Amino acid sequence: MKGFIIYSRKENELTEKRDYSVSRLMAAAKAKGIDLDIITPNQLELVVTRSDKKSILIDNKPTSIPDFVIPRLGSDTTYYAFAVIRQLEHLGVYVCNGADSIAAVKDKLHMHQLLAYSNLPTPKTMLVKFPVDIKVVRREIGFPLVIKNVTGTQGSGIYLCESEEKFTDIMELVYSNNEKANIILQECVQTSLGRDLRAFVLGGRVIGCMKRSSDVSFKANFSRGGHVEAFEPTPEIEWLATETARLANLDIAGIDLLFDHDGYKICEANSAPGFHGMEKAIGKHIAEDILDYITLKTGINAGR
Structure with a gap:
């Protein structure tokens, strides 16, 4: 069984602290007899043709397409990386996630x-213009409020703003x-x-x-020094998490939930969630569960 991890760093550049999840997947694959390689987007050449549907170009050399691909770029996925992932999907490769x-x-x-129109609980959200x-911000959102980049991960690009004065200063700086942020x-x-909760x-x-x-900090991410402990998921937590993943068609998902007065609100979803804190x-x-799931989805024996 052959697979690729699409990631930003090659295997010889990995460190346990920075690249824990990818390192764990590589180690688990080796233990299961799965041939798993890390491929960076820059190693791939995208050539669209109808004649060859069994190989792709890696480091300028034709390489047989893998049985599966695990993208691990998350919100850092570029247009080029998206194009590569779509090409692999068109070639019939199982991509987890697409x-x-x-x-x-x-x-x-x-x-x-997507969440709000599916009647799921989320914080009230407004796009800046x-x-x-x-006056509109004060009426619709109120203070304090949270400022976020539309894209971002691991708590980056998220700010807590307590007052109108600070908000005005931040918006002027942005x-x-x-001006097109x-x-x-x-x-x-x-x-x-x-x-x-994650x-x-x-x-x-x-x-x-x-x-x-x-x-x-108001941000509790493990990657930013937050403390973690196991939490028994309630039926509400399980439903919110699985429904969010279903709506986005995510096979693998990290779903972040906020504690609300009468339950939980969905904060965000992650398509390439790290699992250092979870483990x-x-x-x-x-890591083992992910590879077992992929083996089941593809119907290919791990040691093949």
Whole structure:
């Protein structure tokens, strides 16, 4: 069984701390007898032809298409990487997750539209239009509020803004640097400041759930120093997580939930979720579960 991980760094550049999830997948594949290689987008040449549907160009050499591909670029997926992933899908390769699913999750506003129009609980969200009308922001969102880049991961590009004065200063700074910046505003769910939940969904079921918390920041990401502990998923958590993954057609998903007064709100979805914190909280089995799921989906024996 042959597979590729599409990632930003080659195998000899990986470190356990920075690239934990990819390193774990590589080790688990080796233990299972799966031939798994890391391919960066820059190694691939995209040639669209109807004559050869059994190979692709890697480092300028024709290479047989793999049985499966795991994209691990998440919100950093470029247009070129999307094109490569779509090409592999057209060639009949099983891609976990597909290009359309990654694109849907990468655009945070689109994802919130999808969730809200499916009647799922999410923070009230507003797209910024420059120049910003502070009266509309005050009326529709209120303060404090959360400012987010439309794309971003691991807590990057997310800011808590407590007052109108700070908000005006931040928007002026953003506008002066990029008047076409895509920024969204969200209501601040104050009952969840400094804590949230991450549910790991694989193949339509929750295989792990953890609570993340921080003593120093309103962002509780493990990658930013947050504390993690196992959390028993309730039926509500399982439904919100699996339904979010289903709407975006994600085989693998990290679904972040906020603690609300009477339940939970969906914060965001991740198409290439890291699982260092999850395995620290619940034990090491996420990488193995992913590969077992892919083996089941493709119907190919791991050692083939």
